[in-house]
Amino acid sequence: MAASGKDAAAGQGRDPSAGKTESGRGLSGSLGDAASGRGIKPRLKTVRTGVQLICLGLFLWLFRITDYTGSDTIPWAVNIWFRLDPLVGAVVTLATGTIIPLLWPCLVVIGLTLVFGRVFCGWVCPLGTLIDLSGRFIHPKKKFRVQLRFLKYMILIVLLLSAFFTVQLVGLFDPLSLLVRGMTFSIDPLFNFLVTGGFDWVYLNGPAWLSDLTEPVYDVFKSFLLPYKQSFFFLSVFSFFLLVAIFVLELAGRRFWCRNLCPLGAMLGLVSKISPFRRIPARACKDCDMCRTDCPMDAVNENRQIMTEECNLCMDCLAYCPKGITSFQFKGSLQKNLPDIGRRQVLAAGLLGIALPVVIRTDALSKLPAPDVIRPPGALPEKDFLATCVRCGECMKVCINNALQPLFLEQGLAPMFTPVLVPRLGYCEFNCTLCTQVCPTRALEPLDLAKKHTFVLGTAWFDKNRCIPYAEQRPCIVCEEHCPVHDKAIKFHTITVVDDQNRTMTLKQPYVRQDLCIGCGICENVCPVVGTAAVHVAAKSSMPDTFGSGTSYP
């Protein structure tokens, strides 16, 4: 049984008949049976790559259909990746002190890791797959080689501890959050911009016969690949470089992010220590350095021991082992070596994890009202919202009017990348509840239409110094026309004025009924005043009844 790997290697070689495959518990062995010993090892790598590509395809498909599709509800669980993410599950549970049933699927990944080890990293994770694919273009430089395995554990400790002390920062380092945000804010808009830009140029400037050829191709692109419309996001540049950095770091060694930084990888690595599914042999041979130099995860330590918590079961070693003696089997002995992190590093991370929440909470920003932090519909009270939101970007991706935008450091570190409504860019569509449907952690509670119609995001107020019927004595009232609330939250006085040329005219001067306004922001969006609108929405948290209470924000 232990020889199955060797036999399979022989089978892959010149003499197929030499492969006498016995049935065994080893993965290569059992697969070997099915393939009757022929070319098993490269085939396993192909299977792994295939699974990776399927998962990446699923990820991209779910990303694309995170949009309005003609129905008021999104039929697919487009947020499933975050619900499968045990790091998100653990941190949010610690930060909120409640169990969120929506996150239970993450137990599947924990279970998978308990049995097979870090297969999620090697076979499933879409970021890992993209990093693997980038290996075709980005080749590590030996002289830049960096090994910082301890760092990912430190990040994990900081995230978990600060979450326990109610400051939740998982979105800054969670690989799926990073990826979805990067794609939402920069890659997807960039892709659309380039493709539509090309077709538009031909359409607008090319001869008619040429655009007759390109427009049908454009229609195919629009139906299957492109987002419905061009979106624009704050932090597009920042998110772009954050994502690019992960790939640039590949110059310092393959899977640099996964080996050294990914807190999800660290967490799954720790869980995988119990997994009985191991690479055999558990040590690198004395006379060969292949395992140490060629392992993409750099999972072989200085004592030539395979560190299970570092191995992502890519199974490349089945193929490159010159002796063909490697295999993966259920040999359930616990490994005694500890993760590659020193006691002092644990201590430092622990202190940081405890200090960070305190430092954040003593920021003066926590005492100021924040009228521009207009949270999406269904948002929990600000404190709970910050503890629950994992900055995954799904709500901003799905927003039908491209109205939800990420915060940067305007409100400090803790709310970075959380969504806010920016009415001048887009308003909250009265009959739309999509963002509340895609939120993976219920930071936005699902709203039915009746609840959505009365959910208060903020309240509008007029700047009479800019508002046209006041400041210019000319008719306007565009805001009132668009107000979706019934009875209208924007009312007006009809007054008669005589202008400088002695013409008498009637003007409608608007005002807001705060008890009716829900703060959707359509008035601010459509206000025809040039530049800053004459009507603004101020966030609920800065409204008079909560202002100054000291608990509203953050």
Place this chain on the structure above:
Amino acid sequence: MNRRKFLKQVTLWSAGMLMVPPVFDISPEALGAKTDAAPDIFAAKGKDIPAMVQQLVNTMGGMARFVKKGDTVVIKPNIGWDRNVDQGANTHPMVVTALAGLALEAGAAKVLVFDRTCNEERRCYQNSGIKPALDAMGDRRIACEYIDDRKFVPVKIKNGRSLTEWSFYKDALTADCYINVPVAKHHSSSGLTLGLKNAMGVIGGRRGRLHMDLSARIADLNLVIQPDFTLVDATRIMLRNGPSGGSLSDVKIMDTLIAGTDPVAVDAYATTLFGMAPADVQSTVEGFQRGLGQMDLSRCRIQVFDI
């Protein structure tokens, strides 16, 4: 400068010249009035919308009067708001499908239905019921498509009084037959929104900027957009809180459709359904002053059909 450089320069310069956006220059004669002193107004009352549409089109001389074989027909409903059929903020989908069917019967090669919406366009097209109804007809000649921003072209409005240039939707300008299908409803700026106001849905730019002198500018827009006929949907009318409305308590069932080739006369008659006089709607008055049509109902021939 060698030959290669010279050719490159010539290409770039001429490309630059080609990239200047064309300004549609419509002759003043075309922008003008061809007013019938005593225009016909037809109204149909009843519940059977397709039959009412058929009756009105027949009395105007049948669809063949307006649509020739192979024509591109634009049907311009009001799809402005993310509201459902009963809320009366958009044109009734059955009016649109009935007209589309008649246009196809008359030999139209292409029937285009579009509106530049106020709420998110996909939601408006869906919730208004217009896109689902047209899609259900299953005819490839019907295109109910969203506005394509590339198709807005600047137009000089030569005898415009308040507006001398604005961008218009190319498909609306180049249509062989343009059928205007507004819904009759209250509007807080212009009093009512009827046929003339419906032209707001085929223009580009920041439309809110028009509101400072809205009625005059609506009339100016109609110097460019001159429908072959207007059919006002007054099956249900919104009495208050227009143009967006949102509550059934604002909606009154009228079971009426009004049609005619004179856009001002049709608007003038539709105004009376609200218990108002034609002169109460300033855009009707401005349209009349520009010679777009007759607003004096006593000079119009009005025929009402009960169906």
